[in-house]
Amino acid sequence: MLEIRGINKHYGAHQVLTDVGFTVGDGRMTGFVGANGAGKTTSMRIILGVLSADSGTVLLDGVKLTDGDRRRFGYMPEERGLYPKMKVAEQLVYLARLHGLSPAAAKSNTSDLLDRLGLGERGGDLVESLSLGNQQRAQIAAALVHDPEFLVLDEPFSGLDPIAVEVVLTVLKERAAAGAPVLFSSHQLDLVERLCDDLVIIAGGEIRANGSREKLRDQFSTPRFQIHTDDDTGWIRGVDGITVIDFDGGEAVFEADSDAASQSVLREALTRGAVHSFGHLRPSLSTIFKEVVR
Amino acid sequence: MSTDTKPGTDAGTTSAFPGQNAARAGRPTHPAPSFWASVWLVSNREIMSRLRSKAFLISTGILFIIAIGSVVAGGLLGSNPSSTQVAVVGSASSVVEQSEGLTAVAADDVAAAEQLVRDGTVEAAVVPDDDSLVGVSVIALESAPSSVMNALSVSPAVELLDPASQNGFLVYLVALGFGLVFFMSALTFGSTIAQSVVEEKQTRVVEILMTTIPVRALLAGKVLGNSIMALGQIIAIALLVGIGMAVTGQRVLLADLGPAIGWFAVFFAFGFVMIAALFAATASMVSRQEDVGTTTAPVTYLVMLPYILVLIFNDNPLVMTILSYVPFSAPVGMPVRVFLGTAEWWEPVLSLAILALSTVGVIVFGSRIYRNSLLRMGGRVTMKQALRG
Numbered sequence: 001m002l003e004i005r006g007i008n009k010h011y012g013a014h015q016v017l018t019d020v021g022f023t024v025g026d027g028r029m030t031g032f033v034g035a036n037g038a039g040k041t042t043s044m045r046i047i048l049g050v051l052s053a054d055s056g057t058v059l060l061d062g063v064k065l066t067d068g069d070r071r072r073f074g075y076m077p078e079e080r081g082l083y084p085k086m087k088v089a090e091q092l093v094y095l096a097r098l099h100g101l102s103p104a105a106a107k108s109n110t111s112d113l114l115d116r117l118g119l120g121e122r123g124g125d126l127v128e129s130l131s132l133g134n135q136q137r138a139q140i141a142a143a144l145v146h147d148p149e150f151l152v153l154d155e156p157f158s159g160l161d162p163i164a165v166e167v168v169l170t171v172l173k174e175r176a177a178a179g180a181p182v183l184f185s186s187h188q189l190d191l192v193e194r195l196c197d198d199l200v201i202i203a204g205g206e207i208r209a210n211g212s213r214e215k216l217r218d219q220f221s222t223p224r225f226q227i228h229t230d231d232d233t234g235w236i237r238g239v240d241g242i243t244v245i246d247f248d249g250g251e252a253v254f255e256a257d258s259d260a261a262s263q264s265v266l267r268e269a270l271t272r273g274a275v276h277s278f279g280h281l282r283p284s285l286s287t288i289f290k291e292v293v294r
Numbered sequence: 295m296s297t298d299t300k301p302g303t304d305a306g307t308t309s310a311f312p313g314q315n316a317a318r319a320g321r322p323t324h325p326a327p328s329f330w331a332s333v334w335l336v337s338n339r340e341i342m343s344r345l346r347s348k349a350f351l352i353s354t355g356i357l358f359i360i361a362i363g364s365v366v367a368g369g370l371l372g373s374n375p376s377s378t379q380v381a382v383v384g385s386a387s388s389v390v391e392q393s394e395g396l397t398a399v400a401a402d403d404v405a406a407a408e409q410l411v412r413d414g415t416v417e418a419a420v421v422p423d424d425d426s427l428v429g430v431s432v433i434a435l436e437s438a439p440s441s442v443m444n445a446l447s448v449s450p451a452v453e454l455l456d457p458a459s460q461n462g463f464l465v466y467l468v469a470l471g472f473g474l475v476f477f478m479s480a481l482t483f484g485s486t487i488a489q490s491v492v493e494e495k496q497t498r499v500v501e502i503l504m505t506t507i508p509v510r511a512l513l514a515g516k517v518l519g520n521s522i523m524a525l526g527q528i529i530a531i532a533l534l535v536g537i538g539m540a541v542t543g544q545r546v547l548l549a550d551l552g553p554a555i556g557w558f559a560v561f562f563a564f565g566f567v568m569i570a571a572l573f574a575a576t577a578s579m580v581s582r583q584e585d586v587g588t589t590t591a592p593v594t595y596l597v598m599l600p601y602i603l604v605l606i607f608n609d610n611p612l613v614m615t616i617l618s619y620v621p622f623s624a625p626v627g628m629p630v631r632v633f634l635g636t637a638e639w640w641e642p643v644l645s646l647a648i649l650a651l652s653t654v655g656v657i658v659f660g661s662r663i664y665r666n667s668l669l670r671m672g673g674r675v676t677m678k679q680a681l682r683g
Contacts, residue, residue, distance in 0.1 A: 081499040081501065097327075105322070
């Protein structure tokens with residue numbers, strides 16, 4: 001488990017991070033969400049040790065993270081970059097060797113990853129000759145080639161086409177399932193919503209919300225329900241403790257004062273005819289995000 | 295409506311992984327490489343990328359051709375004048391055989407000798423002449439043949455009280471040679487390092503590298519790789535020159551020059567590392583290739599200055615002594631003094647010690663600038679920012 005505690009960082013008079021703290025659990029995909037300039041990249045750089053914080057600590061399993069531990073991280077910086085005049089496979093082998101892999105392990109990891117990411121045929125090409133999307137795939141390969149124990153990825157999906165997004169998603173989920181803590185930032189909230197187990201929302205250099213996705217949804221949900229029936233649902237207005245928010249023929253959205261009130265609506269609906277769906281309306285990530293950041 | 299309409303059907307959160315650290319430890323583990331293993335990997339990449347660069351291969355080829363060419367040209371110009379053929383008649387042959395630079399072609403009589411002169415087969419004819427002081431007279435076609443006259447003349451003995459150990463022009467050439475090789479090599483490989491530093495910064499690959507290996511290993515690898523290439527080039531040139539001199543029969547010069555070339559190689563190794571560290575540090579302060587020239591200009595002057603001073607003052611013992619101890623000019627100054635024979639045996643050793651210490655100092659100073667500047671993108675990093683961190 002990776003634990004970030006009380007990180008402060010300023011540039012000149014500008015405080016970019018204020019008491020930032022959150023955890024990234026083993027085997028959990030943790031989404032790091034925030035507007036541009038909110039402090040995501042700075043936080044990630046501090047975790048990776050390329051920037052030093054004014055105060056605060058990063059702990060790994062309760063022990064202060066060392067540079068040696070950081071070698072076992074897979075990092076994809078926000079600022080993408082590989083050697084443009086080096087062959088793709090050669091470059092990945094080089095990075096893997098720098099992480100301590102044997103030449104044989106570096107080569108086999110490289111060819112496996114390139115195949116998985118659909119770059120199997122391009123290993124011998126110069127990086128600069130690849131399309132931007134393919135360069136992005138190569139960049140992801142660079143973060144994964146050394147069997148990292150942790151993944152910290154800054155906007156891993158930006159610049160990828162939908163097919164590549166699926167491929168990368170599958171690879172990342174696999175790593176998480178194998179026990180690696182995965183921290184990634186993104187501003188594609190729908191993607192984060194689909195992918196993450198945990199969420200960290202940052203705004204103005206402060207953590208505004210964090211926890212498991214379900215917990216956050218519960219925390220920010222209103223007692224709002226939706227029902228879809230065959231018949232007209234106008235009758236709901238008359239039920240005690242219910243305020244109808246939206247109503248359109250067989251569909252209605254309403255707020256209930258209590259669970260009992262919402263259940264009585266369902267019971268009543270069933271006596272009147274078929275009920276196609278009934279459920280607690282929970283806010284989407286983008287709704288939570290807007291609310292939290294406001 | 296932007297709200298989720300599928301209550302309770304969300305994929306549940308993945309349950310916390312049981313035996314978390316055990317699971318993490320289940321992946322293949324790779325021990326981090328040692329500091330020097332990292333340096334070696336970086337250095338190898340630098341060397342490979344240099345060897346694959348057409349520009350590098352072509353410029354090295356040209357340098358080698360110039361080195362061989364200058365030795366061959368020197369051999370042709372400086373070799374002993376080919377002996378002049380003269381026709382000799384009778385007893386004159388003994389006189390001619392005593393003279394250096396003349397080859398006797400026997401002729402039956404004076405008429406036959408004159409015929410050989412007219413043919414152009416020989417430069418002149420030397421015939422017995424009892425009236426002459428030296429016992430022979432010379433027959434030539436149009437004008438008195440100076441080479442033959444000099445060879446047959448008798449000169450008084452000369453005693454030099456303070457003989458110059460090397461001739462002035464040769465000293466100038468040797469100083470020029472050392473200066474040029476040092477200057478060219480330091481500048482070529484120095485700017486190569488500068489470009490490679492900025493390339494990593496400009497393409498942002500440096501951020502991945504920084505999280506993979508210590509920054510000092512990255513800098514050391516760059517300096518080592520390029521130093522190996524530069525020193526390799528220098529040794530190849532030295533070997534070419536040495537072999538060339540041996541083949542073209544300039545063994546005397548080779549014996550004089552040998553120790554100076556040896557010292558030059560040693561001084562070069564240290565001097566280059568110092569300059570390479572300076573190039574890397576100053577280059578790390580900018581983010582674009584276009585700005586490399588401006589930021590590394592002071593280092594370029596440092597390399598050029600001693601070269602120019604040594605060329606101008608190679609006949610001024612005081613200035614040369616100073617230059618042979620100043621770290622930046624010592625790689626050229628001290629070998630020239632060794633060649634001149636004006637340096638005591640301990641002088642190159644002392645100068646080398648000063649150079650080595652300065653190199654260590656410059657590396658410490660340079661790696662500080664390098665580490666502090668690598669992630670500062672955009673404008674030029676000021677020296678103050680780079681040193682403070």
